[in-house]
Amino acid sequence: MSCLSVALSAILALIPPPQDENPSDPCCVWLRRSYSNLFAQSALDSAERDILEPDGFRTPHPPSDYSQRFHPDLPVRLQPILTLMILGVYDCCQNGNIHRMRMRVNQAITTAMDSLLHQLDETASEAQRRAWWIAMILGYQSAAVNSSSPIITTCDPRITTPYPAFEAGTDGLEPWSLILKAHAAHDSVSAMVRLITAQNAQAPSSPDMRDKIAHLDRSILSLSTECDSIYPSTQSNSADGLARQSFALIACALTHSARIKLHRFRAFSDIPIFLEKHCDLSSLRTDGSSPQEFSSAAVMEIESFFPLSKDESSMICLKSALAVSRAFRDIPYPHFPLSRSPDMDSSASDASGPGRETYYGSLPYFKCAAMQASYVLYMLVHRVRAALLTKRLSICYPLLNHPDVATEKQDAHRLVEELRNGAHSLLLFMKRDLVYEGTVAMVNDLDAAYSSLFGSLQRHR
Numbered sequence: 001m002s003c004l005s006v007a008l009s010a011i012l013a014l015i016p017p018p019q020d021e022n023p024s025d026p027c028c029v030w031l032r033r034s035y036s037n038l039f040a041q042s043a044l045d046s047a048e049r050d051i052l053e054p055d056g057f058r059t060p061h062p063p064s065d066y067s068q069r070f071h072p073d074l075p076v077r078l079q080p081i082l083t084l085m086i087l088g089v090y091d092c093c094q095n096g097n098i099h100r101m102r103m104r105v106n107q108a109i110t111t112a113m114d115s116l117l118h119q120l121d122e123t124a125s126e127a128q129r130r131a132w133w134i135a136m137i138l139g140y141q142s143a144a145v146n147s148s149s150p151i152i153t154t155c156d157p158r159i160t161t162p163y164p165a166f167e168a169g170t171d172g173l174e175p176w177s178l179i180l181k182a183h184a185a186h187d188s189v190s191a192m193v194r195l196i197t198a199q200n201a202q203a204p205s206s207p208d209m210r211d212k213i214a215h216l217d218r219s220i221l222s223l224s225t226e227c228d229s230i231y232p233s234t235q236s237n238s239a240d241g242l243a244r245q246s247f248a249l250i251a252c253a254l255t256h257s258a259r260i261k262l263h264r265f266r267a268f269s270d271i272p273i274f275l276e277k278h279c280d281l282s283s284l285r286t287d288g289s290s291p292q293e294f295s296s297a298a299v300m301e302i303e304s305f306f307p308l309s310k311d312e313s314s315m316i317c318l319k320s321a322l323a324v325s326r327a328f329r330d331i332p333y334p335h336f337p338l339s340r341s342p343d344m345d346s347s348a349s350d351a352s353g354p355g356r357e358t359y360y361g362s363l364p365y366f367k368c369a370a371m372q373a374s375y376v377l378y379m380l381v382h383r384v385r386a387a388l389l390t391k392r393l394s395i396c397y398p399l400l401n402h403p404d405v406a407t408e409k410q411d412a413h414r415l416v417e418e419l420r421n422g423a424h425s426l427l428l429f430m431k432r433d434l435v436y437e438g439t440v441a442m443v444n445d446l447d448a449a450y451s452s453l454f455g456s457l458q459r460h461r
Contacts, residue, residue: 003046004070004079007086010039014094014435023435033094033437040090047080047087051111054080077115078131084108085138092142096438102142109135133176140183141366174230175247178223182254185220189262190280192216196265196302213262214307217316220259224323227252242332250366253327256320257369260376263313263320266306268379269299274445279368281375311398314383317376318399324373325422328429367433367442370426377423378449384412384419420454 013036016023023029054077070079088104091097112118117132192213195206230248261280264270270282277283308316380399387396393408400411427450430443 002070002076002079003043003050003083004074004086006039006046007043007083007090010036010043010090011086011093013039016435032435036090036094040087043083044087047083050076050080073125074127075125078127081108081112081115081117081131081135084111085134088138088142093433093436093438096441098142101138105135105138105142109139133180137176137179137183140180140187175244175251178227178230178251179247179254181223182227182251182258185216185223185255185258186261188216189220189258193261193265193280196306197270209305210307213305217259217262217307220255220262224252224255224259224320227255245332249327249331253324253366253369253373256323256327257372259320260317260324260372263308263316264372264376266302266308266313267310267317268314268376271379273375273378273382273449274371275448276441276445278371278442278445281371314380315398318380321373321376322418322422324369325377325425328370329425367430367439370430371442371446374423374426374446374449377419377426378453381416381419381423381453384416388412423450423454 014032016028016032020028069076074082084104085108088101088108091100091104112132112135117128117135120128120132195209196213227248236242236245272282272284274281275284303310306313384396384399387393388409393403393412396412396415397403397408399415400408403411427443427446430439430446433439434443
C-alpha cells in the first residue's frame with residue numbers, strides 16, 4: 001500500500017513472467033505497459049500526498065492489515081523520496097525521458113534536503129545514508145546525459161559539499177563514493193570538452209589548456225586504479241554483496257567512460273556512426289546532408305594544445321572501452337530459484353533480441369557508458385579494416401602488440417576479433433534490457449552497426 005511498493009510495481013510490471021511463452025506479443029506488451037503506467041501515476045500521486053501530509057493516512061479507516069511501512073528499518077518519511085527516485089529511473093528506462101527523470105530526481109533531492117539528509121552525521125541511520133547516496137548518484141547521472149541542465153545540488157546554498165555524510169562510513173561505502181567521484185569526473189570532462197570543441201583559429205586556446213587536460217586525465221586514471229582495488233575477488237549471493245559488486249563494476253565503467261569522453265574527440269574527431277543521437281554522441285543526418293564533425297582547422301587547433309597524439313588517445317580509448325565491456329559483462333545477476341524457469345540458465349547467452357526476452361535483473365540505467373565504449377570499438381574496427389584493405393597496416397601499429405612486418409596481418413585480425421568480442425558483449429548487455437522501451441532506439445543503432453561490421457549477432461554466439 002506504500003507509495004514505494006507501488007513505484008517498484010511500475011518497474012516490475014514491465015518484466016514478463018517466466019511462464020509467458022510469447023512476451024513480445026503486442027497485446028502482452030501493451031498490457032504490461034498499461035499496468036506499469038497505472039502504477040507509476042498512482043505512485044507519483046501517493047508520494048506527493050505523503051510529502052504534503054507525511055503523517056497522514058490515505059484512507060480514513062484503514063483495514064487492520066494496512067501499513068505504510070515498506071520495511072521495518074525504513075522510516076515512512078523516506079519512502080516518497082525513494083519513490084521519486086524510482087520513478088526517475090522508470091522515466092529513463094521505460095520512456096527514455098531524461099528531462100522528466102531530472103525533474104523527478106531534483107524533486108527527490110529537494111525533499112531529502114527538507115528532511116536534512118544533506119546534513120547527516122555519525123548518528124545517521126543506514127536507511128538515511130543510502131537514501132541520500134542514491135539521490136546524489138541519480139542526480140549526477142541524469143545531469144551527465146545533458147550537462148547543460150545540472151542537478152539542483154550544484155547551485156543550492158544548503159549544500160556545502162556534493163558528498164555529505166561520507167566520512168562516517170559503513171560497509172560498502174567505497175563503491176557508492178566511487179560512483180559519485182566518477183560522476184564528478186564526467187562533469188569535469190564535460191566542461192573540458194566544451195572548451196576543446198570551442199577552440200578554433202579565431203579563438204586561440206588558453207596557454208594552460210595542455211596542462212589542464214593532462215591533469216584531468218591523470219586524475220581519471222588514478223580513479224580507475226582506485227576502482228580496481230576495491231573490486232572483491234569472490235562473489236557473494238547476499239543482497240548487499242551483489243549490490244557491492246555491481247556498484248564497484250558500475251563505478252569502473254563510469255570512470256573509463258569519462259576517460260573515453262575526454263579522448264574521443266582527439267582520437268576520432270567525433271565522426272558519427274549512429275543514426276540517432278544518443279547521450280553526447282553525434283548522429284548521422286537523415287536528410288542526406290553531411291554529418292557534423294570537426295573541420296580541418298578545428299582538428300589542427302586541437303592538435304596544437306592536446307597533450308597526447310591521435311594514436312595515444314586512440315589507445316587510451318581502446319583500453320577503456322574494453323574495460324567498460326568487461327565491467328558490464330561481469331555485473332552479477334541475481335538468482336531466483338523459485339521463480340526462475342528451467343531453461344533460464346542454459347539460455348543466459350541467448351538474449352540476442354526481442355523474439356524471446358528473458359529478464360536478468362539489470363536496469364538499462366548506465367547505458368551511456370555502453371554507448372561510448374561501443375562507439376570506440378566500432379570506430380577502431382573501421383580503422384583497422386581500412387588499413388588492411390589499403391595494405392597500410394603501419395598506421396595501426398600503435399594499436400597492435402609489438403607488431404612487425406611478418407606478423408602484422410595476424411596482429412590486425414587478432415585485434416579485430418578482440419574488438420568484436422567487446423562489442424558483442426556490450427550489445428548482449430543492452431539487449432538483455434529490451435523489456436524497457438526506452439532502450440530500443442539505442443539497441444537498434446548498436447545492432448545495425450554490429451551487423452554492418454560483423455554480420456548477424458546470431459552467427460557469433
